[in-house]
Amino acid sequence: MYKVLNFGSLNIDYVYSMDHIIKPGETEAAHSRGIFPGGKGLNQSVSLARAGSDTWHAGALGQGDNSILTGVLKDAGVKLDYLRTHDVPTGHTVIQVDPSGQNSIILFGGANRSLKDDEVEETFSHFGAGDLLVLQNEVNGLERMMRLAAQRGMKTAFNVSPFTPDLLDLPLDLCSVLLVNEIEGGAIAGMDPSSDPDKLIDGIRHRVPQCTVVLTLGTRGSVLSIPGQDLLKCGCCKVKAVDTTGSGDTYTGFLLTMLMKGEAPQRAMHIAAAAAAISVTRPGAACSIPSLSEVMASELMQKAPEFKG
């Protein structure tokens, strides 16, 4: 059985429920505030583990009480052997959520951006050929991690989020799976993000021909391109959204797990879409991620959702 090393962020999410996402110059009272475990890295570790992957979360916390973060990881069965504590503040976010469940996020990296080269190298010494490295863009040292994974014969799945222009200088040719939304995909392809999804995939594939490319399109669905195979498309399951924070992370963890386990790719997309849909019906990011058994028992699995691209 493969092992997953997810080198990623851990954030305490301060989530404010608002009438609308505030504009420059506005002051607006929040209806409520919730404090949740989050961070794209942590959310994806929880999702990978709940979907059935043997998962280690590596990264860094700051000083203070971080039990809200370690607790949700442990509950999901994620191993924390390579999680360090540094003398800086823990990462956190300020998230506004509007009545439709849409969000806007301020990210403070803190300890997530304090990873040290020797700690990173020591962590990789525990993983090897056949294992999967999962990365997002909320920690420092991504280039070194991609190179270490390649040297050790690991596969790398890179979720290009949140997008920053320096990501285009990373050795993306060392990645096996690239997960992008249309903005990120447009930047990689050098194309207008509103281009037809098939053309966007062609543009991305031109840049990273060796990669399996996953293009997520929000409520329209997603497109999967595996080298040498026909494009696959899947819609987004229709549910009443309460909080969309972390839905992309849920999709990522379930899709990667299903593909690693050899599930048929089209069905893997359906399972991931159903998991993401369940997650948006509940508040918070990591806390809202369902287990595989909940997903499989859900009525959302009865019919694959239609692609709306």
Ligand code: RIB
């Ligand atoms: O993808 C959602 C996550 O992005 C939130 O949990 C927040 O911490 C930010 O990193």
